[in-house]
Amino acid sequence: MIEFQNVCIRAGDFQLNDVSFEVGSGEYAVLMGRTGRGKTTILESLCGLRRVQSGKILIRGMDVTHWPPADREIGYVPQDLALFPTFSVAEHLQFALRLRRFHSTQIEHRVNELAEMLGINHLLKRQIEGLSGGESQRVALGRALSFRPTVLLLDEPLSALDAETREEIQTLLRTPVSYTHLTLPTTPYV
Secondary structure, three states: OEEEEEEEEEEOOEEEEEEEEEEOOOOOOOOOOOOOOOHHHHHHHHOOOOOOOEEEEEEOOEEOOOOOHHHHOEEEEOOOOOOOOOOEHHHHHHHHHHHOOOOHHHHHHHHHHHHHHHOOHHHOOOEOOOOOHHHHHHHHHHHHHOOOOOEEEEOOOOOOOOHHHHHHHHHHHHOOOOOOOOOOOOOOOO
16 A cells, blocks of 8 residues: 655655645555646656655555655656666666676576566567657566566656557456566675
8 A cells, every 4th residue: 555644745846735635455546636746847756867855655564754765655657768778678677686786597588477478578689769658667667567566657657658558467467467477686785
């Protein structure tokens, strides 16, 4: 479950005050509103990329308000996808797993599993430059799903896609993710 309790967030001159809501485990939630109303600011606060001024953010009942982003176990696909231009597709899928010090065989297995699930096997050795919008979207989604996050945040994930690719991604997002074959390392994050 995700819970915002009277959260206040400042971003330059923009401020959100007393934001409160709950999203139950296994539920989908959508933030809607016009441009510039704070949707991305809320997502960034939830995943730890933006500090809150006051209030609490809870995930599964734990106060994560001041936790570092990596410790929150949140997969995030920002609107601009934030793909690293020097990484191959495979390196994007490996990124969060390497940060969390997974064993190389676990990483290889998970990359292959994600590539198959997302239909990007043929792209694993390619660089990001030259990928289509749909291919880039799949890579960003794979990177966010790689470590099997507790929460998945998507900032306008389908806005730049053609109708066919949009339907494929919607179907993919409705498909339950398998949580087998990967265990968290026993050593803490560095």
